[in-house]
Ligand SMILES: Cc1cc2nc3c(=O)[nH]c(=O)nc-3n(C[C@H](O)[C@H](O)[C@H](O)COP(=O)(O)O)c2cc1C
Ligand code: SF4
């Protein structure tokens with residue numbers, strides 16, 4: 001089930017250059033669309049495609065676009081979310097670095113559909129070198145008349161700019177991103193109003209992930225109906241998966257949604273199995289925020305069905321026995337991994353990244369980090385495990401933005417599925433000794 | 444930076460800043476603040492002193508507090524002096540699973556400093572950071588704008604030697 005739409009040309013040398021991108025059919029979708037179509041049709045095709053946001057939440061893109069307010073005389077904006085800071089996720093970087101023009105073509109097409117004369121690509125500051133690649137590609141596009149006034153004689157004007165952040169996971173949350181783009185601290189806004197009504201500079205704004213925007217190009221090339229035939233059920237199309245951890249072949253893979261998880265982990269086409277022939281212990285399937293699942297639940301659902309790489313199948317069973325596709329950050333852990341220590345790296349991350357506006361998140365993330373540290377230090381008690389559970393349960397649903405939940409879910413899942421490991425650390429601190437130095441470098 | 448007179452952007456940086464401010468609608472040039480702080484940090488020794496931040500405020504015609512509150516929010520802005528070479532090693536899940544702690548220990552031993560410290564000669568600062576989007580090529584570290592991936596101890600040794608011999612300020616931009 002290998003199907004490449006986004007990365008079909010990623011192996012071509014110099015595909016980051018406009019001339020090479022065009023030799024391989026680049027910008028023909030834009031040309032055809034501007035000549036023969038109109039914004040309503042583009043929106044219609046995207047709706048038909050069933051495309052769901054690739055940033056993590058999986059919200060239908062066509063529906064999001066149709067919510068955009070269109071008052072007369074007020075500019076509308078498209079903002080591309082290239083903040084990519086969810087641990088385990090590196091697909092947007094790969095796409096932008098290799099095929100920057102695919103994103104830019106998608107930006108122009110999406111802006112055409114939305115009636116946005118200006119768009120911004122907000123990229124995390126650490127990806128500075130990638131921002132340079134994007135800037136170079138944008139300059140090429142301007143020089144070729146693909147950006148700027150009257151693009152390809154269509155009468156459509158569009159400017160696209162790259163904006164760098166400066167190190168803040170929270171700026172991936174769309175309203176924090178907009179604050180940051182306005183030159184402020186990345187504090188998420190209280191919603192409503194939603195960005196579709198009052199976003200950047202108070203104007204109607206659509207925020208979409210890099211991969212979502214890039215997918216608009218193959219959608220318009222194939223037609224929405226054809227795109228929707230790829231994948232499985234409501235998980236249409238292809239998805240970029242960032243695979244990392246204890247696998248033989250880490251990297252970015254484009255999969256047709258619906259590939260069995262087992263095939264993804266073990267086949268040579270994808271991850272190539274577990275390093276050193278070890279056994280699988282657990283997987284975080286969709287970036288650090290989604291619940292971790294032990295082997296038996298990641299390979300099969302609670303009903304014994306094979307688990308598939310799709311929004312529905314990964315979500316099957318809710319959080320009791322399932323997880324989420326999320327951003328597609330697929331982190332694999334072998335049989336000797338300390339789940340508690342892995343959780344500690346997440347807890348430290350969320351504490352570091354909380355913007356501090358809401359007390360359940362600001363305080364809760366700090367307490368969770370401290371308690372897990374205490375357990376790993378050999379001073380944990382059984383009550384600490386219950387306290388940890390209690391704290392995480394009191395964050396969910398009580399904060400301005402979903403970072404609170406993102407911090408709580410991994411803690412809940414680790415306790416739910418690996419409670420005995422926490423208990424063994426409490427009861428027998430000897431078990432903790434080897435954790436730090438277990439993961440020797442490969443060579 | 445002893446007196447504020449010395450804090451002036453180079454001609455090229457100033458032109459870049461002016462150009463950048465045109466990217467935003469009229470009156471919204473505060474949007475340039477983060478990119479301009481990056482330029483300032485790179486140009487004025489790898490960190491943002493209060494006089495540097497005041498200078499940025501004057502260039503963007505905003506209040507100094509608007510600059511301070513932003514500079515203190517984002518982890519890439521250093522509000523204290525750092526070594527010439529700022530080494531940032533990722534320690535989050537995927538990197539940890541692939542040996543990031545060995546990398547950190549090794550650098551600590553080699554440079555005789557702990558995470559968060561600067562060597563006595565002011566050459567190196569070691570920082571442990573959160574996921575930099577390089578999880579598939581873990582373990583990794585960032586120095587200035589450069590990503591160093593699939594690290595091994597010998598790779599780290601060679602890099603430290605290289606940084607020492609180049610003896611230049613690491614910068615993101
Ligand atoms: C704490 C937090 C961090 C997020 N980080 C990202 C990110 O790095 N990239 C991204 O595309 N979306 C991220 N999101 C989701 C965005 O808020 C938003 O839903 C997304 O950009 C919408 O684009 P899509 O519909 O194309 O997925 C994050 C959300 C939260 C709550
Ligand atoms: S949930 Fe956390 S990150 Fe989100 S707004 Fe509240 S304090 Fe900030």
Ligand code: FES
Nearest residue numbers: 533538575577578
């Ligand atoms: S976990 Fe280290 S780069 Fe992602």
